[in-house]
Amino acid sequence: MKLRRNRRTALRLAVLLSFVATGAAQAQEGQVNVICSVQAEWCNMIQTVFTKSTGIKVNIVQKGSGEALAQLIAERANPKTDVWFGGTGDPHLQAAEQGLTLEYKSATLPQLYPWAQQQAQQSGWRTVGVYSGPLGFGYNTELIAKKKLPVPRSWADLLKPEYKGEIQVANPASSGTAYTMIATLVQLMGEDKAFDYLKGLHKNIGQYTRSGTGPIKAVARGETTVSISFVHDAPAEKLQGFPVDTVTPAEGTGAEIGSMSIIKGSRNLAAAKKFYEWALTPQAQQFGAAAKQFQLPSNKATPVDPRVPDFKKIKLIDYDYQKYGASAERRRLIARWEKDVNSLPR
Secondary structure, three states: OHHHHHHHHHHHHHHHHHHHHHHHHHOOOOEEEEEEOOOHHHHHHHHHHHHHHHOOEEEEEEOOHHHHHHHHHHOOOOOOOOEEEOOOHHHHHHHHHOOOEOOOOOOOHHHEOHHHHHHHHHOOOOOEEEEEEEEEEEEEHHHHHHOOOOOOOOOHHHHOHHHOOOEEEEOOOOOHHHHHHHHHHHHHHOHHHHHHHHHHHHOOEEEEEOOOOHHHHHHHOOOOOEEEEEHHHHHHHHHOOOOEEEEOOOOOEOEEEEEEEEEOOOOOHHHHHHHHHHHOOHHHHOHHHHOOOOOEEOEOOOOOOOOOOOHHHOOEOOOOHHHHOOHHHHHHHHHHHHHHHHOOOO
16 A cells, blocks of 8 residues: 555656656746645645746635635626636536636647537637536445445435435535536426425435535445435545545436636736646646546546546437526526525424
8 A cells, every 4th residue: 555655655756757748948937826726735835836837826725616716706896816726626616607707719629529619619719628527426335344335336325214314415505516417407307396396315315514525534434324416526535534425326427527717807817827738738627536536537648547536438318508507597496495494303
């Protein structure tokens, strides 16, 4: 285990150094202020390598996507942020809808997967997809065996009485992951049936967490048996030796499109555009896997880590990102969830 960790560390360092070597010749002055809505190690790699390879200082603030959107709204009249990197795509689409982000067409767009290009087009070129990851279930293999529970393989399975108190999911008011769940179920079942389902699911929920990654971490550490979460979050826990595995529901599921946006009114626009273009390159997109995050990168030329979920083996719905990324629709569905579901006893 220690040898494998050392090899992974050496690989990450080699990638970092190769960036520095190739970028040193084009060093430039300046700075860029970035809200980073991915995990800390990934944010830190981005900050270090971009600065060393371009000479542009990166000031990073790490925030979840909901908090990031709230900050951009609060700073609308006097933006202090230049780029927003990562986080579920719905809040990025809401920022675009509210005119908080800048229209910008990257020359790299033709190199991206169609889902990333579609995200850009639907936003009026105010955001772009940088990675994607499917929604599914995580489960603790040891607890499943100890409690003699079946592995849940469908949305319907989660309603079974044997899972009462055994499931965690985030609160959709604070989590893009949980909102993706609601939007997925509405598209899969129709709205009224989806909310009937959510009422039934509510009886089996042990805890609604604030963060979308909270449930899979709880599963890994034996604090709950099952999570509803993005399945790409599980391999990082497994790498640490935790007994966790994942499955995607048989009826079909949705996927997030993690996005990136340039903020309208950016004070460092030239540096922001350089960062944006750099973040879409295959070299920069390898930092996700190097940071033990296993989403599918949006650039088709990026090498794909074998631990990234195989989208060809997952039944994905035709998720309407434009409709369910709209501010009014998100507010309406979350308000209905609060009223019809979260108010119920468990």
